[in-house]
Amino acid sequence: MSFEHGLKSSDILTNQELMDKFHCAMSGGMRFSHRTNTLVLISDHTKSLYDDRWIGDVFHYTGMGKVGDQSLEYGQNKRLHQSNDTDVTVYLFEVFKQNNYVFLGEVYLSNPPYTETQLDDNQKLRFVWVFPLSLKNDQNEILIPIDFFESREKIQKKEARKMSQEQLTKRASSASKKPGSRMVVTKTYDRDIYVSEFAKARANGLCQLCEEPAPFLTKKGDPYLETHHIEWLSKGGEDTIENTVALCPNCHRRMHSLNSKKDVEKLKVVASKN
Template structure:
């Protein structure tokens, strides 16, 4: 929190990259954690007091969110929309403590800005990396104090319009066999067809083409493996299969 008495403003920064505060949107309310990195927080401490009394003080409050280091996204002018409440969150030393959470809403006439889905994914990846470094006890401790109601928000994402004929041909070429692990599809869908998923060897997001030479059919496990690891040896194997199938088809 950063206050300017000269301008009568209070800037709130919710930095999702540091993993200390559990700030979250629940529908149209932003639940913002107060100041204080160690020990129980006080509602009368520094800018916690300012935010709690912002209406009486005539302070204008602005909200920014950070999903990538040094990339500040302005969300808009907000106001305290309900009574602050306490919940348990870990402090900077991973010790459980009580924090103050302030329910905030955007001023009337403003809508919650759409966040790029890639920013949400980046936040999740950053948090997962930090969690993996914790010992089992700390992970269990953090999980025990996790909010029961998860945060949610509107996002915008780029959707590629895949060619239905390419998708269908790739699946028919596979004949019910995953083209990576070479095992039968793990189950059949409601219509009795072997369940396989289309995969673009060079991802569309990376400039890959939606062509039969770049499309294969994989079981769900291998599909997830390709999107998690994308190993060179697997890419080369699939490229060789797709090229051969293309020659045969054409």
């Protein structure tokens, strides 16, 4: 019988809450609890060592062992390998932001483990064991907040920029050839189409930041420009003509990347001229 944990898919725990719930260790990616007879698997995407990923509805989870070739003959690798034939219940969590453990649910080994090459903690190529895991039936759809992915990307970019060219080449070359995919939750805003169309008409085919013509025409022959809220809606900005401008794609990305005070002030002046 599975351990009664009382969690729902997509619930988020702190590390302390996870420890209290499953009575497991405070660290490690594979945490076995004798008290609850559970094996808690944690895929921490904020750390760059392991290459765990979803391919379709199967999660490919890298086993334990940070240095050198991994083995199926010891520790939690052996326990997970044998889990379908024992009474140990296996649960999966993913981490995208530090100390935010997203509960995926109960999983089982859906195919035999296989080996592939990944970098170890010393930046040397080695063989690891990868466990294909599937969620048990009757579990809710798992939706991950999009800001969790953005947080993971920032952390990984920071780590990548610390690497030497040689280290980065090794890490990139050893990456999985099959990209993962998932369902995410994102917050959208019900923008007023008339405000958007007004901003584009006011721009008259010119980007309102660089003042260059739109980079191309649409199939209908209209200049291609994108609307941008000077004060972002996500930060409390209003969906009004005084806060909306039309930009070329390059300047639009610039505003979302840099959002410099000088550019913001210029766009405020432009938007005030109705």
